[in-house]
Amino acid sequence: MKGRLFALVDCNNFYVSCERVFDPALEGRPVVALSNNDGCVIARSEEAKALGIPMGAPLFRVRPLIREHGVRVYSSNYALYGDMSGRVMASLAEFAPDVEVYSIDEAFLDIAGAGRRGAARYGREIRAKIHRWTGIPVSIGIAETKTLAKLAAGIAKGSPDGVFAFPRAVALARTEVGDVWGIGRRHAAMLKASGILTALDLRSAALGWARKRMGLGGARTVLELGGTACLDLETQPAEKKTTTVSRSFAHPVEELDALRDAVSVFAARAAAKLRRGRLLAGGVTVFIHTNRFAESGPQYHDAATRPLASPTSHTGDITGAALSALERIFRPGLRYKKAGVLLFELIAEERAPLTLFGAGGDSGRGGRLMKAFDEINRKFGRGLIRYGSARPGWRMNQACRSPHYTTRWEDLPRVAADGGRARGCS
């Protein structure tokens, strides 16, 4: 992989930036976006970071700071973020022959065409145009390997023009080892205990030692920090192998009936996800657990798996299997905090094997039923019609969600009208 040049384009404070696009009054103010259930902070504006609101902080713990400084708070609005992400990624395709959409707010670009000398200038051009076209500010890191490009992007965040190219020893020495892509909490602690504190230290670590202590991935990281590219651009999105729907409950759940309701809803949602991706699942796993943060009361977590007779995306089949798995692991007298449904052995619909009953998959009566079902839910709102035991019993907390500006006509922003956005929020 000689002569490769990677750019990592990283949207700044992405969810907050999305909210700002549609409410410019948020500019210059501290803003945070919350996880599902309004549980914790998962995106912060620079102003919010400066106030000392940590990433992942539980909302209740930073309430005082929020009140004191008038921080604006937003529930997660994935319809909006997903749509904005699509716009950014489509814009990036203008700048490189190959783009790897790495996450909702990051992409790797092959910019070998710009050449080493022109790379930084090209980065600044990309940044300016993405901002003009989508309203989203980005940082860009450029280097010979993906790991170094990531590291460079981290430095670019603090630089005036938002672009940093070709990190050298000084830049590596400024980067804590735990901030290196691929080094998580456990490995960071282990490395620090061994006297390896920075990316520069890690770059000089012995390869065999890294392999032994951190596995294949760790050795690869050491090589990539040294400029040897081990990771290529992955432009084809990998085929999904599993899909999960899970939620924490706002209040602890003790009754089997309530868990059955939740699991039925999750199973129905997971099945709908399959159908949207034209996939079928070969099996179902259900898991439940108590509150791992609770200081009193017994802890319990378990999971059970059920095979599906033949690969399917049929809500009835999947719900039935999921409920049977739930019966198996449910223990009375416990306060459950979370449950989830995981579908695995996913295959594309058209690759479904033939069965005794004729065509594979869901092409028969059940398949048509599901299609009609999805169509009605799409038109009239998710959850209007449900399958069997899926009754609405509980809801996500989303006190402060912004409108679906980009994906629903009725939520289009009104010019010169307040619209009462983000009711009940600071």
Added chain:
DNA sequence: TCTGGGGTCCTAGGACCC
């Protein structure tokens, strides 16, 4: 009765990512 190497497949759990 004891002693071996080598291979595959599966699963649970760890570690990482956003």
Added chain:
DNA sequence: TCTGGGGTCCTAGGACCC
């Protein structure tokens, strides 16, 4: 009172085989 959700890959160990 209140602590996200959704993924992937790797490894170690057990079962089983020749």
